[in-house]
Amino acid sequence: MNSLTMTENDGMEQLRSYVSAPVALPGERVYDRATPWNVAVPVRPGAVVLAATAGHVAEVMRFAGARGLRVAVQATGHGAVPVGADTVLVSTAGLSECVVDPVARTARVGAGVRWQTVLDAATPHGLAPLCGSAPAVGVVGFLTGGGVGPLVRTVGLSADYVRAVELVTGAGEILRVTPEEHAELFWGVRGGKSMLGVVTAVEIDLLPIAxxxxxxxxxxxxxxxxxxxxxxxxxxxxxxxxxxxxxxxxxxxxxxxxxxxxxxxxxxxxxxxxxxxxxxxxxxxxxxxxxxxxxxxxxxxxxxxxxxxxxxxxxxxxxxxxxxxxxxxxxxxxxxxxxxxxxxxxxxxxxxxxxxxxxxxxxxxxxxxxxxxxxxxxxxxxxxxxxxxxxxxxxxxxxxxxxxxxxxSTGGQMPNFAASDDPGRPGRCYDEDALHWLRALARRYDPASVMR
CATH class of the missing domain: 3.40.462.20 (Vanillyl-alcohol Oxidase; Chain A, domain 3)
Incomplete structure (x- = not known):
């Protein structure tokens, strides 16, 4: 598919009438929300949607799927990969929910939240969110890549402490994903990055480490x-x-x-x-x-x-x-x-x-x-x-x-390290069996391949 430009296709202009969230096109003031933390990566989408709800993300998915467009997602852009004009970039910075339950030792965290916010909310209760080495990184991007934190040898992978996920699939469905509900997606979103859709919130365990x-x-x-x-x-x-x-x-x-x-x-x-x-x-x-x-x-x-x-x-x-x-x-x-x-x-x-x-x-x-x-x-x-x-x-x-x-070397890589759009990278991040099942799930939940 050829990359879209505003002179060749007015699809991105139509996005404003379809999506109930703010939309920014190239040259407009808030379009710079597309600039990732790693400013060396060329992220220049056809439009940026400032999502504040899972419903906004679902609207983007349905719009893109009907028009052969792609969708990318970004909170902070620490693991950014190149994004071009045929893509709608969903900025999740507005998904800012962060609720700590100190009795249950859990937190519900929106996709726009950084680990520092969760630390500030949880540590006064003597509870530890299993963040990475950089608290300025987004919670969801870290967890969907697995999450190797400073205590990983002691407590294991941070994604192993995810209890539930709110996921917007490539088809625009909003699903609650747990070990009991959509178990195959619960397997895939923890480690599969954004191959299966956009995670808009997570529920995580907090550990009693003061x-x-x-x-x-x-x-x-x-x-x-x-x-x-x-x-x-x-x-x-x-x-x-x-x-x-x-x-x-x-x-x-x-x-x-x-x-x-x-x-x-x-x-x-x-x-x-x-x-x-x-x-x-x-x-x-x-x-x-x-x-x-x-x-x-x-x-x-x-x-x-x-x-x-x-x-x-x-x-x-x-x-x-x-x-x-x-x-x-x-x-x-x-x-x-x-x-x-x-x-x-x-x-x-x-x-x-x-x-x-x-x-x-x-x-x-x-x-x-x-x-x-x-x-x-x-x-x-x-x-x-x-x-x-x-x-x-x-x-x-x-x-x-x-x-x-x-x-x-094992020949492998972890999803949260050295992000790139190299076609060979999935084969380094996943073994043959995992990649087979991730691709099968993507075909089922993203039939228009908007997240490909």
Missing amino acids: EFYGGAVFFDGSHAARVLGEWQRWTADLPETVNTSICIQQLPPLPGIPEPLAGRMTVAVRYTAVGDHAEAQRLLQPIRDAAPVLIDAVGVMPYAAIGAVHADPVDPMPCHEGHALLSELRAETVEAILAACGPGSGSPQTLVELRLLGGALAREPRHRSAFCHRNAAYGLSVIGVLAPPVAEAVPGHAANVVAAVAPW
């Missing part, structure tokens, strides 16, 4: 080999109460970045542990002893401060991401990463992170989901900022880093 022992320990980049080598050995037999990642980072000298970390290569070991704080401190000691410490920001923290562990950026920026899952991490793997990204490598990447997986993540939950690759032992993320003077070098170098760990 605090944790955690934070980050920082080292100068000149000690990268020593620290990564110790981290590789140390992570081989950590208990499930411990979660950790290690990051080679080159942070720019900007306001808010601590002076010892700005404008230089450093290494950050991120750490979270629940349970006995003295034991958690003892377990971390080998890392603290690995090399001279620049900053030690690890201690007992309220769960409300979970975002401080990774301290991910909040402001929009142009990014490129690479991602791989590893079946093991050997000394040779560390050497390959250091050769590509360590001191003297000339790496243009802002962050190169290894994250320990396993633990509770590796076990199938009570209600299975479309999320695959629970058997991965480590995750590798490569993130570069597409800004001068390194912008042109970042994508190619990221591909080289991923290629460098190929001998230890």
